[in-house]
Amino acid sequence: MRETARSRSGNDHLTAAIESMQRAWPTPDGTRCISRIGVVGAGTMGRGIATAGLLGGFEVVLVDVEADALARARTDIGRLISRAVDKGQLNAAKAEQANRRLVTADKLDALADAEIVIEAIIENIAAKQKLFSILDELTPADTLLATNTSTLDVQAIASATRRPGRVVGMHFFSPAHVMKLVEIVRTDEVSAESLGEACETARRMDKLPVIVGNAFGFVGNRMLYGYGRENQLLLLEGASPEAIDAALTSFGMAMGPNAVGDLTGLDIGYAVRRGWGERPDDPRYYRVADMLVERGRLGQKSGAGMFRYENGSREPQPDPEVAAMIAAEAGRLGIRQRSIGDDEIISRCITALVVEGCRLLERRIARCPADIDVIWTYGYGFPRQLGGPMHWADNKGLDVILARADEYAARVGEAYWSAPALLRRLATDGLALRSLDSEALA
Numbered sequence: 307m308r309e310t311a312r313s314r315s316g317n318d319h320l321t322a323a324i325e326s327m328q329r330a331w332p333t334p335d336g337t338r339c340i341s342r343i344g345v346v347g348a349g350t351m352g353r354g355i356a357t358a359g360l361l362g363g364f365e366v367v368l369v370d371v372e373a374d375a376l377a378r379a380r381t382d383i384g385r386l387i388s389r390a391v392d393k394g395q396l397n398a399a400k401a402e403q404a405n406r407r408l409v410t411a412d413k414l415d416a417l418a419d420a421e422i423v424i425e426a427i428i429e430n431i432a433a434k435q436k437l438f439s440i441l442d443e444l445t446p447a448d449t450l451l452a453t454n455t456s457t458l459d460v461q462a463i464a465s466a467t468r469r470p471g472r473v474v475g476m477h478f479f480s481p482a483h484v485m486k487l488v489e490i491v492r493t494d495e496v497s498a499e500s501l502g503e504a505c506e507t508a509r510r511m512d513k514l515p516v517i518v519g520n521a522f523g524f525v526g527n528r529m530l531y532g533y534g535r536e537n538q539l540l541l542l543e544g545a546s547p548e549a550i551d552a553a554l555t556s557f558g559m560a561m562g563p564n565a566v567g568d569l570t571g572l573d574i575g576y577a578v579r580r581g582w583g584e585r586p587d588d589p590r591y592y593r594v595a596d597m598l599v600e601r602g603r604l605g606q607k608s609g610a611g612m613f614r615y616e617n618g619s620r621e622p623q624p625d626p627e628v629a630a631m632i633a634a635e636a637g638r639l640g641i642r643q644r645s646i647g648d649d650e651i652i653s654r655c656i657t658a659l660v661v662e663g664c665r666l667l668e669r670r671i672a673r674c675p676a677d678i679d680v681i682w683t684y685g686y687g688f689p690r691q692l693g694g695p696m697h698w699a700d701n702k703g704l705d706v707i708l709a710r711a712d713e714y715a716a717r718v719g720e721a722y723w724s725a726p727a728l729l730r731r732l733a734t735d736g737l738a739l740r741s742l743d744s745e746a747l748a
Contacts, residue, residue, distance in 0.1 A: 316693030323676035334502040344420030348379035352426035354482025360404040362511040376410040422450040435466035442467035452476040461493040470495040486514045487685035519671035532662035536654040537563040544643035553648035560687025564612040568605035659695040664726040675739040704733035
């Protein structure tokens with residue numbers, strides 16, 4: 307089986323994976339054709355979702371309580387549509403039509419006629435539940451309610467309504483008008499019709515919907531925490547932020563994890579981790595990122611994060627202050643720093659993705675390894691020529707991956723590296739993860 311996996315290139319594997327998903331999750335017969343979308347929240351994500359909706363031919367009602375935010379959003383959306391014209395993605399007449407299809411409002415009442423409402427407000431469970439309770443009262447019973455949460459419990463959000471079967475997660479990736487991936491999060495109560503409408507809406511936005519289960523971080527972000535955890539531990543053990551980023555970009559990642567954190571804002575992850583009930587009880591866990599936020603270093607938006615940014619530049623510069631801070635904290639925690647090579651950096655970060663992916667497969671949060679590969683190549687910058695982390699693992703050999711996990715368990719800690727039973731079984735039987743793709747398709 308391993309040789310079969312190796313014989314297929316990464317790009318060919320992804321093409322087959324996408325075809326498999328579309329066969330596994332077809333749009334149900336009778337799925338209604340949605341024409342009017344509501345978006346709540348005119349921040350960066352809300353503007354991106356609204357733009358994607360307009361470019362997909364939908365009427366879009368964008369709601370925010372702040373008039374200034376709406377004015378900025380209308381200007382920004384117009385600019386994004388103009389940029390699409392400049393790139394040849396649509397002509398001037400269609401751009402004008404798209405702009406005319408946008409309605410902005412500062413009251414949720416404007417959503418009364420929306421066939422689907424996509425929430426894009428702050429990542430706070432209480433705020434989202436309150437909003438969904440209001441939307442449940444305002445909108446018709448058949449309006450599909452979708453949350454753009456990136457980590458939170460969609461079932462808990464749905465519980466604030468009387469229509470849990472009509473509540474779904476639609477996790478867009480930033481910038482939402484550009485990124486192809488949308489994780490469609492299914493709960494225990496969501497209907498097939500609701501999933502079908504969410505997928506069809508995403509496809510009309512020229513997105514790639516992947517249905518995933520409801521767990522903290524779903525598939526992509528749950529795996530990201532394993533990848534980021536190893537980055538953070540390696541920092542304490544002696545690898546510099548720039549060395550880690552250089553190693554992983556040489557592997558093929560679109561950006562290094564430390565540059566990505568600065569770009570998205572370190573405070574976002576900081577807030578999410580504090581709301582995570584299963585957060586590991588480990589003083590090393592994301593300690594470097596936490597210290598940076600607590601010192602006001604939030605990333606590019608504050609001019610300093612893991613790196614420093616001079617005179618408004620987006621070019622990351624190594625910062626001796628960060629190196630000194632990390633060294634001091636390593637000493638406080640009793641961690642002896644050492645020289646760490648590129649091979650170990652790549653191995654620990656990428657193998658962590660595979661191990662966490664296997665855990666998600668065991669829990670059926672991910673349907674099959676190919677779905678994980680699509681998520682990580684289209685949403686997180688994993689090199690497509692390698693086909694995704696699970697395809698990469700097959701090509702390495704699961705016996706090699708298992709040996710690495712066992713080695714790291716002994717050296718770094720069982721809590722993070724205890725090999726999932728699925729990985730151990732497949733490796734012992736000489737099988738590849740790809741065998742699970744065939745089972746899922748059958």
